Amino acid sequence: MENLWNDVIPYWNEEFIEADETAARKPTITAYPANSKGAVIIFPGGGYVIRADHEGTAYAKWLQSIGLTAFVVEYRVAPYKHPAEISDAMRAVKYVRYYADKYGIDKDKIAVMGSSAGGHLAASVSVHYDKKMYEDTDEIDKESCKPDATILCYPVIDMFEYRHDGSRKNLIGERALHSDKELMSLYKHVTPNTPPTFIWHTSSDQAVPVENSLMYADALSKVQVSYEMHIYPIGSHGLGLADSIPHVAQWKDSLEKWIKLNDLI
Known part of the structure; x- marks a missing residue:
């Protein structure tokens, strides 16, 4: 585990340390090395208030087991708000690219991956990489x-009709400006330069409606960005590797093939 930032951490707030133990932790990045061409940077989900280990370390160990280098990012969560989170995500991509030789990876084969709110963060850096x-x-x-590929697992994408209330509140506040909702409704910012994307979701997800994934895929389609999407008919939100539901667990096999197609391994 390494600190994501050196001497200066943008938007660091000492006052949060006394108010919230989680906020006292500086952002970190942990490597799970393998002999691969590329790497995947993982942002665990958790509604921008926690970081779920089964969507972080568990993913990294699985990716490592199929021969792919992975990194897990402990990014800032509430009481921090935007733009602290996306700053950590951007920094993580820069960090892995800067140390590519150290980890034996190609700096032009770096993917980002996230589940739920972590998926929102992965998609955020995928569409807003050109913003300072x-x-x-x-x-x-x-x-x-800028990531070279994006992997989204039941992601939060919309901040309006199909929003996840907790993620929106923790990221941009209960009384968020319309402009902030627009900025963080990520399908609105997809362009032909958005990275190729792998998406999976379940149609029975009651926490983050499947429309989030459908809207992002539709936006990719309209600008002819390559994507692969799998929508499964069963399963609640937050399944992670989904080993308890074999039908849904197929997403890992599909992702492995997509990773090979994109020459990351």
């Missing part, structure tokens, strides 16, 4: 934060 969310702090920040 913080001032450069060191040499690492001179690297590009």
